[in-house]
Amino acid sequence: MWSLDDCRHAFVAVWLVGTVALCVPSVLLYVRLPAGERFSELYILGPTHMAENYPFNVAADTSYMVYLGVTNHLGNTSYYEVQVKLRNPTEPLPNVTVHDPSSQPALYTYEVSLGDGQTWEDTLNFSFSQMSFESNDSSVGKIQVNGAMVSLNESSTWDGTNNGYYYQVFAELWVYNNADNSFMFHDRFVSLWLNMTSPV
């Protein structure tokens, strides 16, 4: 059997726990708990919805598909843009160190709103047309992204080391800044190297 002193200690413990629990809502009004790390995820998956079988050797007038996804861990609802762009190996990629997006024009833009912890995913369908190959150069005249036909003037020279005419499709993540009322590059991008092969 417990002694009277043991019982007193147990009562005091229960009283303390109860009082603290009752005070928590009031304390939380004035004290902000440290939030976890705030960030956004941007990912690209292959046509089988896995990180494999990404399109690589591409031909004209053939459609290719990958998945693009964004997850919001910013702690509140956020408004994103995912801008799909194309470049050749000589044109610069986004520079996340200095928060500088690529200067290439957006070929297609997804408008995405996500609550905290939510994930968005959609397909990215693309095909190339008006491809030409002359001596050591290749060029692409048009790209169709999710049904939107865009005229291009992209060219790439033969890469002797990797044996191909390389282009890179990439997606930049932009987030809406409430203070500036504008979208800002969110220092995230994913890319896909493509080797243009024989024209049809």
Place this chain on the structure above:
Amino acid sequence: MGESWLPRHLKDLSMILILALGLFIASFQVVSCTDRDDAAARINAADAALKLAYHAVGDAEVSGANITELVVWLNDAGGALSGARTAMTLGNYSEALAKAAACETGANEIAAAAGELETFAVEGKPSGWMTASLSVLGSAVFTIAMFGVWRLFKRQYSKRLLESKPEVA
């Protein structure tokens, strides 16, 4: 006289026909330009409306409203805007116009719904003063209750101790 009239006026007729054709093509291009401008203006308006809707949803979220459904609607409106831009690049201005209009209407409805949700959330939310008062009152009631229970328990404990028979080793 009737036979000689046609060759004499053939040149004039052909000039008139060429002029009429030119006028027709020019008017067609003007209509096309207007369609494109209308669609572009509507897309810009839809874009602005979507941003306003997002702000409204953000405000509703801060006030503690449940905005899960509004986020789904925002995505639908965003999809319509992307569709409008796609139609624009394809030169399908009527579809671009329709999709931009759908986006704008949806965004305006979202903003209105977010405003209502925010009002409900603010009205239903207990104030800081109320929360603090309830905490203090709850703690006081709990302390008094614990003290009472302790006194009862102590009395019962002492009574049981006094009534118990001593054990003989």
